[in-house]
Amino acid sequence: MDMNHYLEVFIDESKEHLQALNENLLMLEKQPEDLGVMNEIFRAAHTLKGMSATMGYNDLAVLTHMMENVLDGIRNDKIQVTTTLLDVIFLAVDHLEAMIDSIEAGEDGKRDVTDVIDKLQLLEKGLHPEEHQTAQEIAATATNMNTSSSLQYDQYERTIIEQSREQGYECFEMKVHLIPDCVLKTARVFMVFEVLEKSGDVIKSLPSVEQLEEEQFGSEFTAALITKDSKADLEKKIMKISEIEAVQIQAVDLTHQHKLENTTDNKKLESSHLDKKSGSTSKTKKKQAKTASKTIRVNIDKLDILMNLFEELVIDKGRLEQISQNINHADLNETVERMSRISGDLQNIILNMRMVPVETVFNRFPKMVRQLAKDLNKKLELHIIGAETELDRTVIDEIGDPIVHLLRNAIDHGIENPEVRLASGKAETGKINLKAYHSGNHVFIEIADDGAGINKQKIINKAIAKEIITSSEADLLTDEQAFDLIMAPGFSTADTISDVSGRGVGLDVVKSTIQSLGGSISITSAEGKGSTFSIQLPLTLSIISALLVEVGNEKYAIPLSSIIETAIIKSSDIMTAHNQPVIDFRGSVVPLVSLQEVFHVENEDEHDSEFVSIVIVRKAEKTAALAVESFIGQQEIVLKSLGNYLTEVFAISGATILGDGQVALIVDCNALIK
Structure with a gap:
């Protein structure tokens, strides 16, 4: 059977099982007595083991099998859940993830996991190995132990053992330890097996014979032998072989064995x-x-092709609607109207197919935060809010790294050490909130910490020293403008650069990545209380509903998600406040922005008019009125990038092609309000 056909499914499902392991292990650390969580962990590990063995990835299968033995001991109340134990299991999961990544990259998925296997074997025997223990120390400790069987036997092997005992034979399990610097390990294994086969029949080994022949093991291996020789005789024969450090021999106790589920x-x-x-x-x-039977996996490339075809259909639909209006034929109008309804439904389906909950990105952060907190000797709580919020898949794929960088900054330089927090009257455990929510046609992601905050004066001093701003300009900076300086290339206020991060280091990369997605990032901070990094992203990068307006001789599209309402006001109602034109909108003073002035649009028919058409737009709690010449109407538009040469055009987020072939620029209302 050609397994390559199933490789993509294997990789996808393996990642799902690894994520389930990470999530449930974190939950188990908080609720060690929860049997339901333990069973979910065991089920994920067991399934991953079976899949790996079926696909022929033996290293992955062996490591998962060893991890499964420990998990089985936990759920049967033989092993107690501790932080040290979970550290080892998390380490094993890290190795599994690296193997899967290797397989996904087209490699063989092989990896040296001797150290973690040694630790898992000690855990299985009731010991808690420290991270600094070497394989040699673990083997030496294990030599002095009277342990239970480490091999597991299926029904066929159990039957052989039982029948052999009825005929006067015994089944021994031998764990052979080679010296740490042993050369030609495979040759030593061959010599041991030669001795064993002269004494009886070898029915099982760990690692497998194939792995032993390829030297895919550490400093020890285990074999099960059916023989009439005594333990003492076997030990004497094996220890005669050079470069054998120790051998443990014990009779197999089938009453304490757990069957392998091979059928x-x-x-x-x-x-x-x-x-x-x-x-x-x-x-x-x-x-x-x-x-499950109603769910299928679809390659994202196929969805991209489908979306591109639909975008062309939307453009042609706009053209057809315009032709229909010009001809004004009843049957044609009815057909076009029906086509518009169907294409609208089709659009919703395609967009929903591409939408992915942000939890697919967020769910990898708790484990990262846990490890960083341990590395930095800090106490941390990560609260995730709004993980069900959905984003377009293309945005999801790009947003992970910027969030990782912001989280690492918050942990390293935002959250203080426990003793510092206690001295300043705070709880010793720092809190980081990772929040996602929808607002109009955008998704906002916030990373907020209750740490030390950002020192505004320190930023300004550094910016002046680097000649980014002058002293006179510094006096006029608002807090938000000052904080924005830390996202300048190479800017950093960190006194020392750690291995984790320095607040400000690399934030220019974060900013450029977010801007490339059509988003923006803003910072608020209160010194001594904490900081909040807010990322604004478009809900989708493809098709949006917009209001088409005329400004001079040009057409612009304003996203409907930003619009509160449209109105026509008298020119006499326009007032001035702080040298800025404003209007009274439902009892509130709202600034009036002329798109003709902002975009420097020429108007051949320019003349003073008694009335002005306005579009009221909103960003969060802020509102503004955009003055336009006239309204054209609502339309579904395809958002197109302006290309690599027009990357920072003020207040323009893209362009669209209209039904008559004209190009209309799409207004970025958030930039205008800011």
Whole structure:
């Protein structure tokens, strides 16, 4: 069977199982007695092991199997959940993730995991290895232990062992430790197996014979032998071989063995056992199976092609609507109207297919925060809010790295050390809120910490020293303008640059990435209280509803999501405040912005008019009135980039092609309000 056909599915499902492991392990750390969480962890590891073995990735399967043994001990109350234990399991998951990444990159997925396997074996035996222990120390510790079997036997192997004992034979499990600097390990393994085969029949080994032949193991291996020789005789024969450091021999105790679920019946039995423990019902399982059968995986490239074709359809639909209006034929008008409704429904379906919850990005951060907090000796709580908020897949793929950088900055230089926090009257545990929410046609992502905040004067002094601004300009800066300076290339206020990050280092990259997505980033901070980085992103990068307006001799599109309402006011109602034209909008003073002046549009028919057409737009709590010449009407438009040569055009987020072939620029209302 050609397994390459299933490779993409294997990678996708493996990532899902690894994410489930990460999430549930974090939950287990907080709720070590929760059997339901433990069963979910075991199920994910077990499934990943089976998939890996089926696809032929033995290193991945062996590591997952060793991890599964520890998890099985936890759920059977033989091993206690501790921080040290979870550190080792997280380390194993990190190795698994690296293997999957290797496979995804077209490599073989092989990795040296000797150290973590040694630690997992100690955990299985009830010890808690420290991170600094070497494989040699672990092996030496294990030598002095009277341990239970580390191999697991399927039904066929169990039957052989039982029948052999009835005929006077015994089954021994031998764990052979080679000296740390052993050369030609495979040759030593061959010599050991030669001795064993003269004494009886080897029925199982760990790692497998193939892995042993390819030297894919650390400093130890285990073999099960059916023989009539005694333990003492076997030990004497094996220890005669040079470069053997120690050997542990024990009789196999089948009463403490857990069967490997290699058959369908065994898998069903285990699944039933797990569901019974976690309170699941057969009705729920049937419902889940039914839901799963209605789900398929679609390559994102295919969705991109579908979206591009639909964009062309939207442009042609606009052209057809214009022709219909000019001809004014009843049947044609009816057909075009029906086509518009159908294309609108089709658009919603395509856009929803591309929308992905931001939790696909957010769910990797708790584990990262946990590890960084340990590395920096800080106490941290990460609160994720609005993870169900959806974004276009193309935006999701790009936003992960900027958020990682902002989180690392917040942890390293935002949150203070516990003793500093206590001295300043704060709780020793710092808090970081990662929040996502919709607002109009945009998604906002906020990273807020209750740390030390940003020192405005320190930023200004550094900016003056780097000749980014002058002293006279510094006096006029608002807080927000001062904080924006830290996103200048190479700007940093950090006294020392750590391995994690320095607040300000690399923020120019964060800013440019977000701007390339059509978004923006702003900073607010109160010294001693904390900082908030707010990222604004477009909901989608493709099709939006907009109001077409005329400004002079040109047409512009204003996104409907930013519009509160439209109106026509008298020119005499326009007032002036702080040298800025304003109007009275429902009892509030709203600034009036002339698009003709902002975009320097020429108007051949320019004359004083008694009335002015305005569009009231909003960004968060701020509003503004945009003065235009006339309204054309609402239309679905395809948002197109201005290209690499026009990257920073003020208040223009893109362009669209209208039905008559004309190009209309799309107004960025947020920039105008700011």
